[in-house]
Amino acid sequence: MSELDAYREAVARRREAIMERVDAALARSGRKAGSVKVMAVSKTVDVPQVVAAIDAGYRFFGENRPQELVRKLEGLSVLAGEDGCVAGADARDLRFDMIGNLQTNKINAVLGRAACIHSISSLHLAEAVSSRAARRVEAGELAGPQPVLIEVNVSGEASKSGFAPDDLRNAFSQLAQLPGIRITGLMTMAPRGDARCAHETFAGLRDLRDELAASYPSVDLAELSCGMSEDFEAAIEEGSTLIRLGRVAFNPSFALA
Numbered sequence: 001m002s003e004l005d006a007y008r009e010a011v012a013r014r015r016e017a018i019m020e021r022v023d024a025a026l027a028r029s030g031r032k033a034g035s036v037k038v039m040a041v042s043k044t045v046d047v048p049q050v051v052a053a054i055d056a057g058y059r060f061f062g063e064n065r066p067q068e069l070v071r072k073l074e075g076l077s078v079l080a081g082e083d084g085c086v087a088g089a090d091a092r093d094l095r096f097d098m099i100g101n102l103q104t105n106k107i108n109a110v111l112g113r114a115a116c117i118h119s120i121s122s123l124h125l126a127e128a129v130s131s132r133a134a135r136r137v138e139a140g141e142l143a144g145p146q147p148v149l150i151e152v153n154v155s156g157e158a159s160k161s162g163f164a165p166d167d168l169r170n171a172f173s174q175l176a177q178l179p180g181i182r183i184t185g186l187m188t189m190a191p192r193g194d195a196r197c198a199h200e201t202f203a204g205l206r207d208l209r210d211e212l213a214a215s216y217p218s219v220d221l222a223e224l225s226c227g228m229s230e231d232f233e234a235a236i237e238e239g240s241t242l243i244r245l246g247r248v249a250f251n252p253s254f255a256l257a
């Protein structure tokens with residue numbers, strides 16, 4: 001068996017173990033089966049590993065650098081032959097999101113490629129994405145406003161980007177009026193390696209969402225993007241609708257806690 005075949009099997013086995021954990025976390029928090037999306041964060045792997053993940057059943061991927069997002073999409077479109085399929089999946093069913101810091105000079109590379117941008121971390125960035133997307137919509141190059149999530153620094157760690165909760169409360173009415181973006185929810189990251197703190201962070205994101213949803217009933221804030229390899233079960237228990245799994249999905253030797 002080739003190394004890649006062995007990897008493919010390992011990723012498929014790992015996916016089954018992850019999905020069991022996901023289902024169990026949903027069940028114990030009284031949530032509906034299938035009510036959380038599972039993103040495979042492919043930022044550290046190459047196109048063949050993404051193909052292995054598609055073969056294992058993943059359809060939803062995340063990248064944190066615009067160049068990598070473009071490279072993965074181009075690699076997959078080359079592989080999708082005349083029938084438009086990669087590893088048995090219709091390439092049109094594959095979704096890639098942008099989850100990392102976005103510089104304004106890279107916005108155009110991401111528009112129309114990322115189904116959703118998770119990392120809108122300031123009003124300035126939101127305005128820049130909105131104006132470029134609105135221009136592309138006007139030119140007929142983009143079907144509609146760019147779906148985005150607003151990144152929130154719930155835990156207050158200095159190293160994390162995102163709106164401080166109070167800054168988001170103050171900026172939200174301006175954000176909601178930007179014509180080139182469509183806000184679909186909030187995103188956060190918990191501090192590493194502290195389970196109790198992870199629960200507090202995710203609960204804080206949910207509470208902030210509930211508060212904003214009550215104040216701005218016309219904005220759909222259904223998506224809560226939170227939970228990574230080390231804390232996805234805690235995130236599901238606190239209401240996450242989208243978990244972003246990197247190492248646990250792609251590194252078969254990463255311990256599934």
Ligand SMILES: *Cc1c(COP(=O)(O)O)cnc(C)c1O
Binds near residue numbers: 041100245
């Ligand atoms: C890398 C990354 C992830 C996945 O991290 P793991 O801990 O490897 O699961 C999730 N979200 C963002 C924004 C990332 O940059």
